[in-house]
Amino acid sequence: MEFHVYESARAACEAAGMLIAAQITRKGDSVLGLATGSTPVPAYEKLVQWYQKGVIDFDRIRTFNLDEYVGIDHKNPLSYHAFMQEHLFSKVNLRPENVHLPSGHSAAAGKAYDDAIRAAGGIDIQLLGIGRNGHIGFNEPAKEFTYGTHVVTLTQNTIEANARFFKSADEVPRQAISMGIGNIMAAKCVVLVATGESKAEAVYKTIRGPITPEVPASILQLHPCCVILTDREAGSLMKD
Numbered sequence: 411m412e413f414h415v416y417e418s419a420r421a422a423c424e425a426a427g428m429l430i431a432a433q434i435t436r437k438g439d440s441v442l443g444l445a446t447g448s449t450p451v452p453a454y455e456k457l458v459q460w461y462q463k464g465v466i467d468f469d470r471i472r473t474f475n476l477d478e479y480v481g482i483d484h485k486n487p488l489s490y491h492a493f494m495q496e497h498l499f500s501k502v503n504l505r506p507e508n509v510h511l512p513s514g515h516s517a518a519a520g521k522a523y524d525d526a527i528r529a530a531g532g533i534d535i536q537l538l539g540i541g542r543n544g545h546i547g548f549n550e551p552a553k554e555f556t557y558g559t560h561v562v563t564l565t566q567n568t569i570e571a572n573a574r575f576f577k578s579a580d581e582v583p584r585q586a587i588s589m590g591i592g593n594i595m596a597a598k599c600v601v602l603v604a605t606g607e608s609k610a611e612a613v614y615k616t617i618r619g620p621i622t623p624e625v626p627a628s629i630l631q632l633h634p635c636c637v638i639l640t641d642r643e644a645g646s647l648m649k650d
């Protein structure tokens with residue numbers, strides 16, 4: 411596991427964008443695992459800029475997003491489908507048929523998503539944010555790790571954290587469909603970005619704590635190619 415601390419949140423996120431751009435440069439038909447949330451926005455901004463300058467090309471790139479709320483229309487601006495359209499898909503030359511997000515709320519929908527990832531040859535680089543409780547994608551703290559894409563019931567902690575995007579906590583969907591820990595661990599390389607003081611404890615537990623499904627990100631200690639990028643605040647508990 412590699413760990414790098416940056417002076418600012420923007421720098422940490424742009425560094426993540428750089429790692430994705432490098433992957434695209436080295437392999438023009440890469441499979442990218444993408445994330446939503448506020449953290450990755452500057453990474454997407456950099457990717458768009460590099461695309462506009464002709465540095466990177468998305469023509470043959472395939473993408474798979476981590477998660478989506480259940481019961482939210484894909485056109486709803488608060489859906490992760492709409493988020494990805496706004497921040498990346500509408501601004502680069504990704505082919506619509508190469509873009510994937512999980513959707514639905516059945517075991518069959520989860521299995522179909524896993525099959526599509528496998529058929530694409532697996533994920534080359536997976537971008538991750540992290541929840542305050544250590545969740546990745548929507549893999550909430552639990553008694554055991556999940557394997558494939560599955561429907562999750564969100565914890566109160568996550569509902570409250572994500573309420574800032576909605577009119578109130580009551581409007582946050584209670585369920586989501588998310589890649590499992592197995593999907594994330596199967597990615598060839600993982601880049602996790604965490605910024606702000608509210609993520610400091612989750613970062614510390616991810617890197618230094620015991621590997622436990624109670625802190626889903628802690629399993630990344632076992633990933634052969636995992637890079638964690640933080641700003642000073644999120645990395646503040648990582649002394650020495």
Ligand code: GLP
Pocket residue numbers: 445446447448449450476477538539540541546547548568572
């Ligand atoms: C959501 C997403 C996660 C994301 C997390 C943190 O719960 N499902 O993928 O990492 O929020 O979001 P933010 O970056 O806005 O703090």
